[in-house]
Amino acid sequence: MTPAPNPINAVLDRIKGSLLPRPGHNFVRHCLRNRPDLYGPFWICATLAFVLAVTGNLTLVLAQRRDPSIHYSPQFHKVTVAGVTIYCYVWLVPLALWGFLRWRKRVRERVGPYTFLETVCVYGYSLFVFIPTVVLWLIPVPWLQWLFGALALALSAASLVFTLWPVVREDTRLVAAVLLSTVVLLHALLATGCKFYFFQPLPLEPLAPPPQTTSLPLNLLPPPTPRSQVT
Secondary structure, X not given: OOOOOOHHHHHXXXXXXXXXXXXXXXXXXXXXXXXXXXXXXXXXXXXHHHHHHHHHHHHHHHHHHHOOOOOOOXXXXXXXXXXXXXXXXXXXXXXXXXXXXXXXXXXXXXXXXOOHHHXXXXXXXXXXXXXXXXXXXXOOOHHHHHXXXXXXXXXXXXXXXXXXHHHHOOXXXXXXXXXXXXXXXXXXXXXXXXXXXXXXXXXOOOOOOOOOOOOXXXXXXXXXXOOOOOO
């Protein structure tokens, strides 16, 4: 009798699999193994939403320290915005994708989609790489922020593409290309939208204006004092 697998170890293995995408490695077949879970995707989305809200507020705190003219007040609504955005993305996009693949299965017999829970799992675990990326976005260097974001987006989108490719490759080339391009585009819109909404650009250090010297016009200069005559 084999012991039941530890769910924590299974979640960690799936996170590791999502961080190391490679061609020929199917996340559903090699990591999920027909046992999708909602534990990992739920806490990944909750952690990402919390980190987005906290780091977004910290960005404003840093901006206020650099420029005292900026008025900062805690923006608790960002927790709600981040949570609604992330959870809607992880549930609604896989639902639309699963429904589309189910429809294509009726059109072409060889197209076999994943289950809905498997699709949700793929999307949930693919977002884990953005958690450390969001923390690194606190570095006030714009080009470095975009570099970290591009690397995270490449890893996350590659995990989705490599997982979906065995399903869509049996379809026509046009449908496969449009579907995978849409998946990558929606992923890029999510990452870019979070970057612009939660991380406002930090102001540059204000330069001290050069001292200005004022000179009085000639007609306002005091008249010269006459010298006393020596008798």
